[in-house]
């Protein structure tokens with residue numbers, strides 16, 4: 637419950653009382669109740685009882701004092717000055733939104749919705765709905781009040797309320813999905829009603845190449861100065877292979893070898909080949925998870941020519957708890 641208090645001077649005939657308090661309480665159900673402080677009420681009653689003034693005069697004054705500038709409520713009075721600006725911002729945002737939807741169906745022949753792929757003409761997936769803005773001041777005022785009078789928050793809220801619906805996607809996005817997730821997996825995501833045709837995925841498609849294939853070779857990357865400690869020294873790498881591992885880590889520059897996204901130091905996972913126990917390269921956790929269970933063009937390319945092969949580096953991945961010197965053979969696969 638919110639309440640607002642106002643100072644008010646009361647006049648009755650030739651008597652006046654200064655500094656009375658008029659309070660408006662905003663109830664949870666949206667109703668407003670007004671009250672006047674008791675000393676003022678008693679003062680008015682005494683004056684009227686003594687015949688010192690006309691009760692109708694004071695009634696009219698009080699009714700006028702409780703009228704809102706917005707002709708609605710206290711919330712509307714508070715939000716009133718922000719309404720035109722908010723409406724203007726919304727219109728600009730709507731125009732940008734409309735422009736974003738103007739993708740032509742030749743370049744974007746598919747719709748993606750909740751993981752399902754449709755033809756752009758399919759009527760099944762919901763179309764995106766633009767954020768709706770309140771038509772009337774009072775609805776806006778309530779929203780404005782709920783978001784502490786912060787327009788930024790109001791717009792974030794409205795954007796969150798809007799239904800995203802289906803997203804238009806291009807053929808090359810679908811090719812990238814096929815390359816990464818495997819053709820069979822993408823086929824299982826096709827809408828059964830509109831039966832979209834998949835683009836061709838040829839083995840030389842750039843989408844099927846791990847990001848690291850495009851990285852310059854190590855000889856072109858500035859070398860670590862002699863005497864500088866390897867990037868990360870740890871027990872999972874044999875002491876005599878740590879320099880090689882440091883080279884591999886340096887080459888990655890914090891990027892995932894498959895998707896190429898940069899990640900904070902230490903967030904990349906060492907991907908290793910289980911039969912040989914050799915580290916193949918560094919992957920982000922999402923690519924590392926996918927690597928273990930995806931038989932796709934992209935991951936097959938990666939496994940065929942991972943960073944270790946490109947750089948010619950052999951680094952054994954030691955499981956946690958491994959004591960150097962106790963094992964001389966390869967590390968058994970988990």
Ligand SMILES: [Zn+2]
Nearest residue numbers: 754758827830
């Ligand atoms: Zn469909």
Ligand SMILES: [Zn+2]
Nearest residue numbers: 708709712774
């Ligand atoms: Zn109102």
Ligand SMILES: [Zn+2]
Nearest residue numbers: 892895920923
């Ligand atoms: Zn990745």
Ligand SMILES: [Zn+2]
Nearest residue numbers: 892895897920
């Ligand atoms: Zn990533």
Ligand SMILES: [Zn+2]
Nearest residue numbers: 908910969970
């Ligand atoms: Zn393992």
